Amino acid sequence: MRICCGLTGHLELAKRPDLYGGAVIVGEWESHVIAASEEALPFGVLPGMPLRQAEHLCPQATFIAPDPIAASRLRELISIALYDLAPVVEVRVEGIAWLDVSGVVKPGESIREARRRLRAAIGREPRLGLAPGPFSARVAAARARPGRLVQVEDARTFLAPLAARELPLDEEQRERLDLLGLRTLGAVAAIGPRELESQLGREGRRAVLLARGTEPDELTPWRPPQFTSAHRQFEPPVEDREALLFVSRALCGDLADELGLRGAGAKRVRVRLVYESDEPDARDSTVRHPLSSAAELFGLIGGWVKEWQPRAPITELWIELPVLEAAGRRQLRLWAGNDGTSEEVIAAFERLQERHGDDVVRKPRPALLSSPLPSQRFDWVS
């Protein structure tokens, strides 16, 4: 396993890039510190301590209230940005982005691109670490300079001289480690997991495994949200059908690109027209096979737009894909002509059935071929 970790600083700090370079502390008054910038750490400010204490330690810092929704949205944006670089991507709001680059053909290119995209999202250079597991990669990244990568081959050797405070334990558990004389990760790794488990509970066992570099934790892969949409506003409002068709074709192209990135297909499609002076119109349909290409999407949506009779000038066109599915592709029939477009042909058949009834499209299956009655010779399958 090869895990790349990018450290960007807590995402609560990234929403105020104008404060980069100064001491910033994020937290609710009468509560605890959620995040502190690197410039505030030398004053003894640590996440988790009471905000009053942090103010006492670093009065010159800028204090800002947390906005968990914005931080969570930023986490989603970073996850989307990194999604195509590695099979497994996990981004945490604490400013940690993990990419499992094992099996990636050119991991160096993925890591370089991850650095570029993190920099674009956060506005500052991330610190990067590459190690056999998530914990050692995070510890390695914390020791890298901004924009640089620390690469670790043997996690146990790398972790051994580091302080035991690197372990993800609470303050009381750390004090107990200190009382036990376990001040480095090498010392923690030397004792048995059961011995420390008897002292610290389950966390003690996990701490030993982490210190040994065996990495008991696995990444939680980020999955794309199962909904997507695209829309366009018209200024001035339009009534021209050709303009609507043109825009819907472009939106279908955008959505197909996004679906391709996710490896997903649309199981349900909805189109909404927002009028200047009337209630919006909507039409939706569930398709049998997930639509993923622009031609498939536009084949359905273009047909709707062509027959739509708008009641008033249109100000907005929305194309929503509320239900997504994995766009499983089948094995192509190698010597059959035009087989690459088979999904689109099947989608065209389905649209015809939707408009004119199931009996419109049928396939003959041999039944009683020797029968004198033509109706008995074939079974017709819709």
Add this chain to the structure above:
Amino acid sequence: MQEMQLEHAINTIRVRFGSQALTRAAELPPPQPWPSHTPLDRLTGIEGLPRGRLVLLTGSGTCGKLTLALGLLAAATREFAHAVVIDTREGFDPWALLPFDPDLGSLTVVRLDPDSSGEAATALARAGAGFILLMGEIPEQWLGPMEAGANRSGSVMVGVVDVPGRAFAHASSLSLGFSRTEWVWERDQLVGLRTIARCLKNRVAPPLGETELEIRYPLGPQLPFASPVIEVPIEKVDFECASAAV
């Protein structure tokens, strides 16, 4: 001097109406042929039926055009993932196809009234169905989108009509007219016919005149029916272009 004036006029048209408004014939890429392995390949001039274009088989009843079209359809079911029959007359019977050894898994029949057939043909041509057999005419307003869709996807489209309307004939790139010359009898049984196949219109290559075909009726799957269409040497071969007939 005349050439310069012509070049200037061409450039003016291109500047005003776009670079594709006027294209030299030599610059047009030839359509890719689909070899049908029938004598029609020689008549088309490109050794096969053109992909992305409409081919018409015309002629009055019992001239052999439908038998020939069924032979093409059966070959298409073996070669393409989707061979579609758009049956506006609801008269298509796949039983008649069996002697040609089709792959029925690839065959789909779309039965629609003539007014809606254009929508189906356009949608399937756009989607990229390999072979589309039209058993009747398509409404005029759908001919343009259908042609454009087929051109983009490379579908082979074959229409079978007795006498095509002006719009349908105009939309076709290759039009072959059939006229029966005599019946073929064996042991007092009607087994086929002889027909003259004439190239009435050809937009994909110079028209190559006509040929005589002997078309054998499929008399049942139990009979050996290896080659239903046989080309017969014709004594008189006319190489004159007959485009004006359409």
